[in-house]
Amino acid sequence: MELHSLKDSFDRVAKKRKVSYSKTHEVTDLIVQEISKAIKVMQSSTLEYQSELAELKKKLQEVSPLNQLEGAQKELNIALIKYPKALEKVFNPDISKAYQNIEFDSPIVNQIIASHFYRQGLFEVGNCFITEAQDAEAAVAMRSLFQELYQMLEAMKSRNLEPALKWAAANSNKLKENGSDLQLRIHHLQFVKILQKGSRDEALNLKDSFDRVAKKRKVSYSKTHEVTDLIVQEISKAIKVMQSSTLEYQSELAELKKKLQEVSPLNQLEGAQKELNIALIKYPKALEKVFNPDISKAYQNIEFDSPIVNQIIASHFYRQGLFEVGNCFITEAQDAEAAVAMRSLFQELYQMLEAMKSRNLEPALKWAAANSNKLKENGSDLQLRIHHLQFVKILQKGSRDEALKYARTNFASFAGNHMAEIQKLMGCLLYSDRLHESPYAHLLSPTNWDTVTNELTRQFCNLLGQSYESPLSATIAAGIQGLPPLLKFMTVMVGKKHEWQSMNQLPVPVELDKEFQFHSVFVCPVTKEQSTDDNPPMLMSCGHVLCKQSINKMSKNGSKTFKCPYCPTDIDSTQCRQLIF
Template identity: 80%
Template sequence: MDLKMELNSLKDAFDRVAKKQKLSCSKTQEVVDQIVQEIKKAIEMVQSTTLDYKSVLAELKKKLHEIAPLSQLEGTQKELNIALSKYPKALEKALNPDISKAYRNIEFDSHIVNQIIASYLYRQGLFDVGDCFINEVGDAEVAAATRSLFQEMYQILEAIKSRNLEPALKWAATNSDKLKDNGSDLLLRLHQLQFVKILQKGRRDEAIKYARTNFASFAGNHMPEIQRLMGCLLYSDRLNDSPYAHLLSPTNWDVVAEELTRQFCSLLGQSYESPLSVTIAAGVQGLPPLLKFMTVMAGKKQEWQSMKQLPVPVELDKEFQFHSIFVCPVSKEQSTDENPPMMMPCGHVLCKQSINKMSKNGSKTFKCPYCPSNIDATQCRQLNF
C-alpha cells in the first residue's frame, strides 16, 4: 500500500467517525428537545391551572420515562464509540509515531553539523540565537565562518522590506562583474525599482536624471526594458491607472529580494536553499519507506546497523537529486566507487561487476544485452559523472 492509499484509508476512517458523531449529535439534540418540550408543558400547566403541582410532576415523570432518553441514545453512542476506538489504531498503523526504528548509528562530523545549524539560524537573521547556539556547542570557528557571511545579506534584505534599495544597489554595483558572469540582471532590476519608486512620488525630473545616469550601461542588451520604463514618464501623475501599473506590484520587490538572496549565496559559495531545510525535507520524504523496511527487518537490528547500502530504493523528488547516478540495467544496482559504470565499445553502459560476470572476469567475449555486438571486457571504459 503506497502513501496515497494509506492517506485515503485514513480519510475514510475519519469520515466514518465524523458521520457517526454527526448522527449521535443529531439524535442527542432530538431527545433534548423532547425533554425540554415536556418540561415547558408542565410549567405552563402549573402556572395556568389549579391542578395540584404534584399531579403535574407525576405526569411529567411518566412522559420522561416514555421518552427513555438513555435507551434512545444508547445505539448511536455505541456506534460512535466503536468508530472512535478504531480511528486511533488506523492512525498509529499509517502514521507510525516511533520513528526511532529507522535510526542508524552513523558517525557525523560534529563541526559540519554545527556549521549547518548555525548557518540556518544566521540565514534567518536569528543572530542572537545563532550566537547562543555557538556558545553552547563551543565551536568558535563556526561563528567566524558563518555569521559574517549572512549578516550583510540580512541587513540588505531588511532594507528592501522597508523599500530602501540603497544597500542592495551598493552591493550589486560592487559585484556587478561577478553578477554578469552569473548571467544575472539583478543590478538593472534594482535600478528599475528605484526609478519607479522615484516616479511614483511624482518627481518626474528626478526620475529622468536617474535614468540617464544609471540605464546607459544596460542599453546594449536591455533596450526594450528601458524603453518601457521611459514610457512610464508619460503617466507620472497617474501611474496606478496606466498601462505600466504592473510595475507597482509588491511582487516585483519579492522577486528582486529572492534574486539577491540567490546571487549573494552564489558569490559566497553557499547554496540558495539552507542545507538544514533540504536535509529535513528529504529525510521526511524518505522516512516512510525506511520505517516499512524496518518492520520487515524486525529482529535484525544488528544487520540494519551494519549495512553499507540499503537493499531497497528510497525514491526522492527531483529537487533532492543533486548528482547524476547510474543504475545497472542488468543487476539493477546503483553504481559505486567499487562497482563503477563502464561503457562498452558499442556505446551501451553496464556496471563493472555485471561485465565481469558476463565475461567470466575478462576471459571471454560476451554479447551486449541491448545490441548484437560482441564485447571484449578489456575494451570497456570507466565512466565518471
C-alpha cells in the same frame, strides 16, 4: 569475397529463371495463337478438318517450341546446378573434417539433449526422447528439477510470487554466497505488488473506520437531542403547571422527578455513547496502521556530527529571519561562536530584504556594488535589475530629469550586454507623467520587486557558498516523500532490517520530485546498478563509461586489458579516470 560470389551465383539463377519464364510465355502464346486461328477457320468452314489440322501441325513444327525452350531451360539448369555448389563452398555441410572421431557417452549426450528440452519447458518432448533413449531414471530426476523452475515462472506470469519466494528462502544462504540479491529483488516485486493493492485496500479500510465513527457520532447526536428534547418537554410542562397553580410545588416536583426517572436519560445515552467511544478508540489504531508514526525501522543507524547538525538547524532559523530563535537554539546547543558567524551573514541579507519591503533599495545597491565582479562572474544581472527598480521608482515620482541623471550615472557600464533593456527604460522617459497608461506599464508591477528579491537571496546565498533552499527544509520535504514506500517495504520485510541497512542504496526505488534531483545518476550498462561512492563511474580511454567494479571484474583487478563492451577497444584499467557529476 565468398558472399559476393554467392550473390553472383544467385543473380545468375534469377536472371536465367527470368529468361526461361519469358521464353516459355512467348512460345506458349505463339502456340495458343496458332491453335486459336485453326479453330476459328474450322468453325467457319464446312470442309473436313484434315487439311486444317495438317496446316496447324506444319506451323507448330515451324515454331519448334521444344527447341526454343530447350536452350533457355538448359542455361537455367546449368545455373541451378552451379548454385548449390556455390552454397556448399560457403556453407560447407561436411563438418566431419572439423571434429575428432570421439566416442561419446550416449547416456550423457541423451541427458544433455533432454536437459535442453526441459530447459525450454518442453516436458512432453523431453519425456518422449528419454523414453525412446531408454533412460527413464534420468528423465524423472531431470524433469523434477526443471518442473519446479517452470512452475515458478508460470506463477510469475500470473503475478504470483509465492513459489519464487519459497525457493529463494530455501536457498537464501547459497544465493548470498554467490553474491546474489535475488531474494531481495523478489521481495521488492512483492512489495510493489502489495503497495499497488494495499494502498487501495488500506484507504478503503480507513474510510470504513471513519464512516463508522461518523455514523456512531450521528446516532449519538440524534439520541442526545431526542433525550434532551424529552427532558425539556417534561420540565416545561411542570413549570407551566406550577405557574398556573397556587398549590405548593412539592407534588409537581415529585411528579417531574418520577417522569424523568422513567425517561432514564443516562441509560438511553449510555448505549449510543458507548458505541461511539468504541469507534473512536478503533479509529486512531486504523490511522496508526496506515500512517505508521514509527519511522525507526526505515532509516539506518548513523552517528551524526552534532555540531554540524546544530549549525544546519540554526542556519535554517537564520534563513527564515528567526534570529532570536536561532540564537536561543545555538545558546542551548553551547555553540555560541558558530551563532555569531552565521547570524552576521544572514542579518545583512534580511536588512536588505526588510528595506526592500519599504521600497528602499540603498542597502541592496551597496551590496551589489561591493560584489559587482563576483555577480558578473556568476553571469548575474542582479545589479542592473536593482538599478532598474530604482530608476522606475524615481520616474514614478515624476522627476524625469533626476531619472535621466540616474540612468546616465548607473547604466553606462551595462550598455555592452544589456542595451535593449536600457533602451526600453529610456523609452519610459517619454511617459513619465502617465507611465501606468504607457506601453511600459508592466514595469510598475509589484512582481518585479518579488523577482529581484528572490534573485538577491539566491545570489547572496550563492556568494556565501550556500544553497538557495534551506538544506533542512529540502531534507525534510524529501524525507516526507521517501518515507512512505520505505515504511511499506519494511512492513513487508519484517525481520529483514539489517539486510538492506548494509547496502549503499535504497532497497526500493523512491521517486522524488524534480526539485529534489540535484545531480545526474549513472547506471552501469554492464551490471545495471546505480553508481555509488564505493563504485563510482569511470571514464575509459575510448570515451565510454562503466562503473569501477565492472572494470575491476573485466580486467581481473587490473591484471589484464579487456575490450570495451561498446567499441570494442582494448582498455587498460590503469588509464581509467573517475567521473564526478
